[in-house]
Amino acid sequence: MKLYQRDTSLYSYKVRLLLALLQVPHETVAVKRLPDGRNDVDAAYLKLNPRGQIPTLDDDGFVLWGSTAILTYIALRHDPARRWLPPDPQGAAEVGQWMELAQNEVRTGLFLSRAISRFGYSGGLEAAQAKGQIALELLEGRLRERGWLVGEGPTLADLACFPEVALTEGVEFSLAAFPGVRSWLQGIRGLDRFVPPDDPKA
Numbered sequence: 151m152k153l154y155q156r157d158t159s160l161y162s163y164k165v166r167l168l169l170a171l172l173q174v175p176h177e178t179v180a181v182k183r184l185p186d187g188r189n190d191v192d193a194a195y196l197k198l199n200p201r202g203q204i205p206t207l208d209d210d211g212f213v214l215w216g217s218t219a220i221l222t223y224i225a226l227r228h229d230p231a232r233r234w235l236p237p238d239p240q241g242a243a244e245v246g247q248w249m250e251l252a253q254n255e256v257r258t259g260l261f262l263s264r265a266i267s268r269f270g271y272s273g274g275l276e277a278a279q280a281k282g283q284i285a286l287e288l289l290e291g292r293l294r295e296r297g298w299l300v301g302e303g304p305t306l307a308d309l310a311c312f313p314e315v316a317l318t319e320g321v322e323f324s325l326a327a328f329p330g331v332r333s334w335l336q337g338i339r340g341l342d343r344f345v346p347p348d349d350p351k352a
């Protein structure tokens with residue numbers, strides 16, 4: 151299994167974290183970032199991923215792009231106990247629901263606030279901060295009374311939302327009013343074989 155990725159890419163990190171937690175043997179291939187933010191990719195890479203993005207997974211010729219799809223595939227392939235993607239329809243659908251949040255408010259709010267203020271990404275900081283606040287409120291609404299987003303243990307939903315919250319905690323966003331989110335972060339950091347996200351400006 152080969153993962154095209156970059157250490158500082160949070161979408162790549164989510165996949166690396168799942169691979170580490172499940173102890174799946176794999177190889178990583180580093181994709182460089184160009185000054186304009188795009189990836190330094192050639193025609194061969196664009197055949198694997200026509201969007202030119204990372205992460206991309208190549209599992210013995212089966213090629214997949216998009217972190218949500220990749221996480222789902224790895225869980226279905228390497229977690230026969232279905233701990234990370236519950237087998238019941240409601241549990242699986244709820245995981246999808248929180249992965250949807252990860253691709254939307256978590257990205258356009260938490261991640262973008264960090265990217266605009268620290269890395270010079272273009273975009274409106276105030277609008278991103280407002281969306282980030284919404285992401286935190288949605289997460290807190292779920293996590294105030296429970297340890298994990300879905301069911302009784304960690305799932306792909308938690309991994310998909312984790313790094314953007316973790317890296318903005320105490321920097322772009324205060325978590326003082328979000329005790330459920332704070333203890334959820336600790337729960338994820340306490341998982342066996344947990345690896346932390348790379349923070350280039352830490």
Ligand SMILES: N[C@@H](CCC(=O)N[C@@H](CS)C(=O)NCC(=O)O)C(=O)O
Nearest residue numbers: 159160161188189203204216217218
């Ligand atoms: N929704 C995609 C987003 C992937 C993404 O935006 N990757 C960034 C790096 S974290 C990228 O490749 N950016 C360069 C570009 O879009 O050209 C996913 O979940 O994998």
